[in-house]
Amino acid sequence: MEQIKERDPIIEFTNFTFQYYTQSEPTLYDINLKIYPGEKVLILGPSGSGKSTLVHCLNGLIPFAYKGEITGSLKIKGYETRDLDIFRLSKFIGTVLQDTDAQFVGLTVGEDIAFALENDNVPVDEMRKRVEEAAKLVGMEKFLKSSPFELSGGQKQRTTIAGVLVDNVDILLFDEPLANLDPATAKRAIEIIDELHKNLGKTVIIVEHRLEDVLHRPVDRVIVINEGRIVADMNPHDLVSSNILTSSGLREPLYVAALKYASVNVESKKTPGYIFTLKLDEEDKNKLKKWYKQGARNDDNDDNDKSPSNSHVPLLKIENLNFSYERGRQVLKNINLEVRKGEMISIVGKNGAGKSTFAKVLCGFVREDSGKMYFNGKDMSDMTIKERAQVIGFVMQNPNQMITKTIIYDELALGLRLRGVSEAEIEDKVKEVSKICGLYSFLKWPVSALSYGQKKRVTIASILTLDPEILILDEPTAGQDFSHYSEIIDFLDTLNSLGVTIIMITHDMHLIMEYSDRTLVFADGEIIADTQPSSVLTNMELVQRANLKETTLYTLAQIVGIDNETSFVQHFIDYDRLVRRNNARKVNFV
Amino acid sequence: MQEKLISYNTETSFIHSLSGLTKLIGFILLTSTVMYTYDIRIIVAMLIFSFALLRLAKIKFSQIKLMLIYVLVFLLINEAITFLFSPQEGVKLYGMSHEVFRFTERYVLTLEQLFYQITKFLKYISVIPLGMIFLFTTNPSELVSSLNRIGVNYKIAYAVALTLRYFPDVQKAYVDISLAQQARGIDLSRKAKFKDRFKNALLILIPLIFSTMERVEKISNAMDLRGFGKYKKRTWYTTKKFDLKDYLAISICILILIATILFSITVNQGRFYNPFR
Numbered sequence: 115m116e117q118i119k120e121r122d123p124i125i126e127f128t129n130f131t132f133q134y135y136t137q138s139e140p141t142l143y144d145i146n147l148k149i150y151p152g153e154k155v156l157i158l159g160p161s162g163s164g165k166s167t168l169v170h171c172l173n174g175l176i177p178f179a180y181k182g183e184i185t186g187s188l189k190i191k192g193y194e195t196r197d198l199d200i201f202r203l204s205k206f207i208g209t210v211l212q213d214t215d216a217q218f219v220g221l222t223v224g225e226d227i228a229f230a231l232e233n234d235n236v237p238v239d240e241m242r243k244r245v246e247e248a249a250k251l252v253g254m255e256k257f258l259k260s261s262p263f264e265l266s267g268g269q270k271q272r273t274t275i276a277g278v279l280v281d282n283v284d285i286l287l288f289d290e291p292l293a294n295l296d297p298a299t300a301k302r303a304i305e306i307i308d309e310l311h312k313n314l315g316k317t318v319i320i321v322e323h324r325l326e327d328v329l330h331r332p333v334d335r336v337i338v339i340n341e342g343r344i345v346a347d348m349n350p351h352d353l354v355s356s357n358i359l360t361s362s363g364l365r366e367p368l369y370v371a372a373l374k375y376a377s378v379n380v381e382s383k384k385t386p387g388y389i390f391t392l393k394l395d396e397e398d399k400n401k402l403k404k405w406y407k408q409g410a411r412n413d414d415n416d417d418n419d420k421s422p423s424n425s426h427v428p429l430l431k432i433e434n435l436n437f438s439y440e441r442g443r444q445v446l447k448n449i450n451l452e453v454r455k456g457e458m459i460s461i462v463g464k465n466g467a468g469k470s471t472f473a474k475v476l477c478g479f480v481r482e483d484s485g486k487m488y489f490n491g492k493d494m495s496d497m498t499i500k501e502r503a504q505v506i507g508f509v510m511q512n513p514n515q516m517i518t519k520t521i522i523y524d525e526l527a528l529g530l531r532l533r534g535v536s537e538a539e540i541e542d543k544v545k546e547v548s549k550i551c552g553l554y555s556f557l558k559w560p561v562s563a564l565s566y567g568q569k570k571r572v573t574i575a576s577i578l579t580l581d582p583e584i585l586i587l588d589e590p591t592a593g594q595d596f597s598h599y600s601e602i603i604d605f606l607d608t609l610n611s612l613g614v615t616i617i618m619i620t621h622d623m624h625l626i627m628e629y630s631d632r633t634l635v636f637a638d639g640e641i642i643a644d645t646q647p648s649s650v651l652t653n654m655e656l657v658q659r660a661n662l663k664e665t666t667l668y669t670l671a672q673i674v675g676i677d678n679e680t681s682f683v684q685h686f687i688d689y690d691r692l693v694r695r696n697n698a699r700k701v702n703f704v
Numbered sequence: 705m706q707e708k709l710i711s712y713n714t715e716t717s718f719i720h721s722l723s724g725l726t727k728l729i730g731f732i733l734l735t736s737t738v739m740y741t742y743d744i745r746i747i748v749a750m751l752i753f754s755f756a757l758l759r760l761a762k763i764k765f766s767q768i769k770l771m772l773i774y775v776l777v778f779l780l781i782n783e784a785i786t787f788l789f790s791p792q793e794g795v796k797l798y799g800m801s802h803e804v805f806r807f808t809e810r811y812v813l814t815l816e817q818l819f820y821q822i823t824k825f826l827k828y829i830s831v832i833p834l835g836m837i838f839l840f841t842t843n844p845s846e847l848v849s850s851l852n853r854i855g856v857n858y859k860i861a862y863a864v865a866l867t868l869r870y871f872p873d874v875q876k877a878y879v880d881i882s883l884a885q886q887a888r889g890i891d892l893s894r895k896a897k898f899k900d901r902f903k904n905a906l907l908i909l910i911p912l913i914f915s916t917m918e919r920v921e922k923i924s925n926a927m928d929l930r931g932f933g934k935y936k937k938r939t940w941y942t943t944k945k946f947d948l949k950d951y952l953a954i955s956i957c958i959l960i961l962i963a964t965i966l967f968s969i970t971v972n973q974g975r976f977y978n979p980f981r
Contacts, residue, residue: 175929
């Protein structure tokens with residue numbers, strides 16, 4: 115570290131302030147930050163903290179595409195950035211944007227990697243050579259002719275990284291590289307970034323809010339941004355030992371939360387920044403063991419708290435369901451399932467395992483080849499899409515794909531209006547639902563004035579006006595930071611406690627653990643496990659087949675020497691829920 | 705489920721192996737030939753030639769069936785309208801009048817008119833296989849790079865490429881949105897009144913437009929960051945090098961055009977072949 119600092123910084127912010135012309139206050143205040151050549155730095159911050167603005171300042175999209183007022187100085191490789199244009203800057207800094215799916219400009223992998231070279235008028239022969247070299251760096255050389263549809267999320271990301279490497283930049287800037295990736299792919303992405311950093315010696319900047327996932331591999335420094343200011347610039351050990359994460363609305367790593375629950379003093383000398391460097395002494399281990407044992411007893415009593423009703427007829431019953439889009443390629447194979455009223459179920463599995471298709475069959479969007487589905491004992495095969503929607507509501511991942519009206523009231527009323535319900539009745543229902551959803555005071559607002567999380571609520575509310583008994587949500591928390599995540603999911607939890615059965619299709623391990631009672635694992639069109647989340651997350655075979663990753667709690671249990679990892683994880687879940695419920699009682703739901 | 709781009713098929717044939725630019729130039733030359741001449745003998749020869757090329761490009765009839773039907777319907781309507789608006793065009797052109805059938809005073813069917821309209825019909829028909837060959841055997845990216853190489857601004861050419869690239873995505877988003885909206889109660893079936901159906905379609909279009917705009921912003925940022933639009937020119941990864949085949953193909957096309965023009969000037973003394981004289 116010391117010898118690095120003697121060199122000149124490659125990036126240097128001095129008293130840097132930025133304000134968008136469209137905003138009344140600056141988004142970044144008085145930033146002072148130096149990054150040195152060869153460093154690997156994580157920039158961490160919740161949504162709205164200003165970290166995306168910082169990314170845009172670095173790569174030149176500010177002021178090229180987004181206009182505003184800059185004061186102070188930002189130098190990259192000694193050049194003042196306001197004197198450079200976006201093209202010169204792009205030769206120093208290569209940006210890998212989030213959502214690699216949406217930025218794939220080529221029709222094949224090779225073409226996409228070549229994009230920057232094409233724009234630079236590189237002759238075709240040299241271009242082919244350089245594309246192949248860049249593809250080799252990320253292991254994509256065999257896929258040069260593949261189209262984006264044939265690639266997995268991880269392969270698309272590697273292609274995008276190669277597209278930046280091909281330009282031979284000094285700095286690699288990753289803007290939320292883990293958004294939209296499942297846990298296993300995210301883990302692999304962090305490994306690739308780490309390998310590139312080690313092998314190529316480039317300066318690497320990762321901007322993320324998923325701290326625990328990034329810390330799967332070491333970083334030199336973590337810079338925390340909140341409300342437009344730098345609130346921390348330290349190594350991961352110091353960071354997790356402080357209370358900066360919680361005070362900035364960021365999530366602590368799970369094992370750190372567990373240590374704190376067990377009253378273990380988390381301090382820098384235990385090197386707690388990464389699970390693989392964590393050093394616990396005997397006393398700490400005993401504290402964890404004691405916490406675990408004590409809990410095991412209490413939890414038993416608490417178990418009946420939220421158990422589903424025990425009526426004889428299941429709310430939803432599915433027998434021998436089969437489905438295929440085209441002959442010979444079966445997407446759902448012999449699905450059997452019973453769902454009881456009041457359950458909160460998570461569905462996990464790789465992309466293409468059949469999860470979304472399953473939801474589509476339930477909603478009647480596509481017709482099953484064979485099998486039976488019963489709702490409250492009634493055969494569903496004659497029900498149309500519209501009729502099914504009255505009992506099973508479906509919420510898409512992207513709220514912008516669902517919202518059709520400009521005023522919130524109209525959006526909530528749409529489903530009822532299309533069913534010819536009287537305006538008086540509609541008004542009553544919309545008011546009732548909007549109160550539950552915390553949207554009552556917004557009813558006359560335009561949808562465009564809402565945040566992403568609020569829009570999500572609007573879409574859920576617009577489905578709830580039809581009084582469905584089951585709500586299916588596709589990736590309800592994808593790409594959301596901790597506070598938006600909490601906002602969405604606490605709301606779902608409230609709905610659940612009001613009796614709505616909830617089924618969530620998700621990759622989010624926190625969501626699975628913290629909120630669902632039951633997890634279905636889909637693989638190759640079959641349900642290969644139907645059990646409690648703690649059992650799924652501690653079963654390495656299931657973890658692998660569902661593209662999840664082992665939780666750090668599992669590793670912690672092993673470090674401490676607790677044999678029954680599943681039960682340890684379960685205890686954490688129960689304890690954590692209790693803590694959150696007690697906190698929720700203190701803060702009234704608005 | 706995920707299909708490759710609608711038209712392009714990855715066969716291997718002589719035509720496929722030609723550079724995109726060759727195909728574009730060839731297409732323009734041959735189409736010009738057919739458009740220039742009104743000599744039915746040349747047109748029939750070209751018709752046979754273009755169907756032979758279709759065979760050579762390994763394009764199956766089933767692939768072009770639908771398109772062919774559309775074009776035929778369009779052409780037949782076109783023929784009817786031509787007759788309605790200028791029933792004596794052939795007489796004017798060929799300077800003779802052999803009456804075949806008299807509908808009314810104005811609408812008299814003549815041999816000349818019949819001959820003129822058949823010639824025109826065959827002209828258009830022989831262009832279709834050429835267009836299909838071009839579309840079906842040219843990789844969309846190559847198409848774009850060849851457009852650029854004959855002088856189309858590359859930003860416009862790239863807009864074409866991106867449209868092709870994202871068309872399946874938008875299509876998929878449309879299906880998803882439409883299903884979710886149908887679940888909310890939007891009726892798109894024939895049961896609904898036309899006015900309602902139109903209004904309902906709008907309810908699907910709005911979220912589609914908004915989510916597409918989101919994408920467009922992301923793509924344009926990604927392109928800016930990788931230097932798109934930096935220079936007046938750019939190179940193309942998919943460019944195929946010209947080799948003997950390409951020169952040969954272009955030469956043949958040029959010869960055909962020149963031969964047609966020479967034949968017209970010397971033998972026909974004009975673009976029209978007049979058998980009535």
